[in-house]
Amino acid sequence: MAARVRRTPDEARRQILEAAAGLLAAGGPAAVQVRAVAAAVGVSDAAVNHHFGTREQLLSALLRFGGAKLKSQLRAALDEWGDDAAADPAGLVRVLAALYADGYAELALALHRSGWRDTGSGLLDEVVDRLYTRARANGAATGRTPPSREAVQLTVAALHQAVATEPLFGDEFRRSVGLDTTARDHLLGWWTETLRTTMAGHDPSTRFGGRGHGGG
Structure with a gap:
């Protein structure tokens, strides 16, 4: 079993947003789904929701990013x-x-x-x-x-x-x-x-x- 990667909250948010940006560039807003972002970062869906709340809040944060x-x-x-x-x-x-x-x-x-x-x-x-x-x-x-x-x-x-x-x-x-x-x-x-x-x-x-x- 792979060792769990520990990230600071800021680092986790940055990695999630960078993953979301990659999905956005490849497939537009429809591609930026919580599950896809979580998979790209290697975290659970719950971890993404923990940092950003809803998918709409994630998209809003991505636009500011x-x-x-x-x-x-x-x-x-x-x-x-x-x-x-x-x-x-x-x-x-x-x-x-x-x-x-x-x-x-x-x-x-x-x-x-x-x-x-x-x-x-x-x-x-x-x-x-x-x-x-x-x-x-x-x-x-x-x-x-x-x-x-x-x-x-x-x-x-x-x-x-x-x-x-x-x-x-x-x-x-x-x-x-x-x-x-x-x-x-x-x-x-x-x-x-x-x-x-x-x-x-x-x-x-x-x-x-x-x-x-x-x-x-």
């Missing part, structure tokens, strides 16, 4: 920039997209349909802060007028919404404008370019020079 993982990965992507003035935001876009492609989009929708609501906020506050700081520094170095903080917030919010709903509705939205499934490959590139454009600000000498800009 995904959010914490996302924040950690985004911070790592931002830290890779260092002081490089030419640092590219493509890594941020890829990190966001990868999380939702691993089943978290379906999980969030399933929980929302069951009545669960996320009362937290600020998941991407640090991203906005770092992008805005970088845009202001670039503006000071190049003479361009940096974007407002709200412009950065709106761009990041729209990006987040797009990549979160992509696994659920992306193909349908593209078909609505006559695009086929191959256009999916261009989506992240388009969002990366949009984020670059926002961060670049604008040349103050041309701000009111073009048609449609409200110049007198």
Whole structure:
């Protein structure tokens, strides 16, 4: 008989959530069942219930686990920039997209349909802060007028919404404008370019020079 593995409560919770995340990525929310999670970790069903209560509470904890993982990965992507003035935001876009492609989009929708609501906020506050700081520094170095903080917030919010709903509705939205499934490959590139454009600000000498800009 195999020796029983002793885990601290925190370690047990982490292993259960990691196992649940693996099942989510492989089979979506329906695959995240207490019995399957327990088997993956090597514990009893009762042990999973002891740490998380009901299956719905486990799924809610899994969604928060995904959010914490996302924040950690985004911070790592931002830290890779260092002081490089030419640092590219493509890594941020890829990190966001990868999380939702691993089943978290379906999980969030399933929980929302069951009545669960996320009362937290600020998941991407640090991203906005770092992008805005970088845009202001670039503006000071190049003479361009940096974007407002709200412009950065709106761009990041729209990006987040797009990549979160992509696994659920992306193909349908593209078909609505006559695009086929191959256009999916261009989506992240388009969002990366949009984020670059926002961060670049604008040349103050041309701000009111073009048609449609409200110049007198």
